[in-house]
Amino acid sequence: RVYCIKAFDLHPADPNGKADPYIEVATPSNVVSDKLNYVPNQLNPVFGRCLEIAATFPVDTMLAIRVMDWDRLTKHDLIGETIIDLENRFYSKHRGTCGLASKYSTSGCNSWRDVEKPTEILERLCNTYNLPLPQYYSKSVLVACKEF
Incomplete structure (x- = not known):
């Protein structure tokens, strides 16, 4: 597509x-x-x-x-x-099948078009690289002891 x-x-x-x-x-x-x-x-x-x-x-x-x-x-x-x-x-290991948007939108011309939601992508990447699953907070997410 x-x-x-x-x-x-x-x-x-x-x-x-x-x-x-x-x-x-x-x-x-x-x-x-x-x-x-x-x-x-x-x-x-x-x-x-x-x-x-x-x-x-x-x-x-x-x-x-x-x-x-x-x-x-x-x-x-x-x-x-x-x-x-x-x-x-x-064959890229950097998820070259679909780019990642900087913002998750559910409607409009910039609505998310990937088959996986951002949380699913992040969890899969954590599993792939043997990292602990992300921890979600109200305004941030913790991945491998780094807060985003």
């Missing part, structure tokens, strides 16, 4: 100084395009989309996330892209 929330300050791709952006994700063997949900006349679009793509190691190790400009009559233009090494993230 790839969550595409928002883009900032996109390069104008249309003669009117705007763009009609949409998201496309691709591996070497698969492409998923969300062109039916393009955002018209925007340089700061809010996508709020989740795209799912199948990937198989060792063939599909690289994931390209592209912002494309939708055009009615001509070829759709590439506005920008980033490449993510999936194999590197998958």
Whole structure:
């Protein structure tokens, strides 16, 4: 799954100084395009989309996330892209499968999207590294004799 929330300050791709952006994700063997949900006349679009793509190691190790400009009559233009090494993230010991937000939100555009809650992640990490389970207080948490 790839969550595409928002883009900032996109390069104008249309003669009117705007763009009609949409998201496309691709591996070497698969492409998923969300062109039916393009955002018209925007340089700061809010996508709020989740795209799912199948990937198989060792063939599909690289994931390209592209912002494309939708055009009615001509070829759709590439506005920008980033490449993510999936194999590197998958085998990382630093929980590279999903980033950790600095704040836990239950609603809105920054709502928690991970399958595990922050407390579950912390407890699993403590178990993995043979640390005592965290102790929770009203405004802090104690992990391995350190208060956060």
